[in-house]
Amino acid sequence: MTAADFRPVLAQDALSGHSVIVTGAGSGIGRAIALRLLALGARVTGVGRRAETLEETGRMAGADAAYAAEVCDVREADAVEALVARVGEAHGLTGLVNNAGGQFFARAEDISPRGWQAVVNLNLNAVFAITRAARPYLEASRGAVVNMSLSPVERGAIGMSHSLAARAGVLAMTRALALEWGGQGIRVNCLGPGTVLTPALADEAHAPHVAKLVAGVPLGRATSPEEVAELTAFLISPAGALMTGQLIQIDGGAHLGVPVNMLGEDGA
Numbered sequence: 001m002t003a004a005d006f007r008p009v010l011a012q013d014a015l016s017g018h019s020v021i022v023t024g025a026g027s028g029i030g031r032a033i034a035l036r037l038l039a040l041g042a043r044v045t046g047v048g049r050r051a052e053t054l055e056e057t058g059r060m061a062g063a064d065a066a067y068a069a070e071v072c073d074v075r076e077a078d079a080v081e082a083l084v085a086r087v088g089e090a091h092g093l094t095g096l097v098n099n100a101g102g103q104f105f106a107r108a109e110d111i112s113p114r115g116w117q118a119v120v121n122l123n124l125n126a127v128f129a130i131t132r133a134a135r136p137y138l139e140a141s142r143g144a145v146v147n148m149s150l151s152p153v154e155r156g157a158i159g160m161s162h163s164l165a166a167r168a169g170v171l172a173m174t175r176a177l178a179l180e181w182g183g184q185g186i187r188v189n190c191l192g193p194g195t196v197l198t199p200a201l202a203d204e205a206h207a208p209h210v211a212k213l214v215a216g217v218p219l220g221r222a223t224s225p226e227e228v229a230e231l232t233a234f235l236i237s238p239a240g241a242l243m244t245g246q247l248i249q250i251d252g253g254a255h256l257g258v259p260v261n262m263l264g265e266d267g268a
């Protein structure tokens with residue numbers, strides 16, 4: 001099956017009545033998630049630093065879509081808490097998708113203390129602040145949190161020590177919150193996409209590494225943003241009602257690493 005064969009499976013109104021915040025909704029995976037949640041009937045608040053790209057997501061969804069763009073740096077804890085409270089009071093909150101994130105790629109010895117802090121602030125501290133702010137609204141709705149992680153989060157990768165440390169922190173937090181908040185009806189999960197060919201990875205500097213990564217995927221191809229979006233929608237919908245505390249890899253088997261092959265054959 002190629003990425004072009006992918007077909008969404010959730011019923012058209014699977015998320016009607018839902019109100020979801022999606023961070024990083026102005027590009028790549030976050031935009032695909034916002035568009036899918038909107039198509040399934042949810043109200044979506046898209047968060048990011050750039051108004052133009054967030055507004056473009058709204059235009060792509062169409063005039064009937066219940067979409068609002070909110071410009072906010074998720075690393076500004078006070079601003080993010082105020083934003084969550086505004087959305088929660090106005091519309092309630094049934095879902096939070098912590099998708100905003102990223103890193104520069106560098107060996108550990110080339111990461112300055114400020115560089116480390118910048119990446120950990122974005123990929124861990126900001127996720128804690130917004131999730132904590134969302135808790136009362138999610139408790140009221142018995143809602144769900146989806147945290148975007150990375151397929152290599154449990155096995156490591158070269159050039160990503162800062163980002164993987166932060167994502168491993170998010171994974172530990174995900175499991176702790178699934179336990180702490182399960183009694184309040186709140187579910188918390190992580191997704192581990194493999195290589196997703198978004199514009200963020202499409203520049204010349206990354207192209208050769210990215211091609212190698214994709215060539216090594218057991219199922220032979222990259223993950224599409226639409227596949228990540230469908231899984232996110234599933235986890236927020238009632239279909240995911242019993243799923244919590246999980247890392248769900250959506251990477252064609254890439255997290256399994258280079259195979260130990262005792263038969264010396266190519267492929268399985």
Ligand SMILES: CCCCC/C=C/C(=O)SCCNC(=O)CCNC(=O)[C@H](O)C(C)(C)COP(=O)(O)OP(=O)(O)OC[C@H]1O[C@@H](n2cnc3c(N)ncnc32)[C@H](O)[C@@H]1OP(=O)(O)O
Binds near residue numbers: 150196
């Ligand atoms: C199989 C899975 C593979 C998938 C791989 C993953 C793919 C993705 O995640 S794709 C998504 C990619 N998107 C992004 O990364 C976008 C988000 N990234 C950012 O916004 C930034 O890179 C940032 C948050 C990580 C940093 O932003 P900011 O706080 O604005 O940083 P500054 O420019 O102020 O710099 C702070 C600090 O960091 C040092 N630094 C920046 N770039 C590098 C570099 N390439 N190498 C080394 N150090 C770097 C910078 O020099 C500053 O430190 P000081 O110089 O000590 O002040």
Ligand SMILES: NC(=O)C1=CN([C@@H]2O[C@H](COP(=O)(O)OP(=O)(O)OC[C@H]3O[C@@H](n4cnc5c(N)ncnc54)[C@H](OP(=O)(O)O)[C@@H]3O)[C@@H](O)[C@H]2O)C=CC1
Binds near residue numbers: 047100101192200
């Ligand atoms: N592409 C890939 O192969 C993979 C990506 N991922 C993860 O998926 C997520 C999305 O990646 P992708 O779509 O490829 O990359 P993008 O760079 O397109 O998306 C990152 C989004 O986060 C937003 N963002 C970044 N920093 C902040 C901030 N401080 N405050 C608010 N919003 C912010 C950006 O918007 P703005 O600049 O307007 O603020 C942007 O929309 C990231 O967490 C990434 O690490 C995981 C596995 C693989």
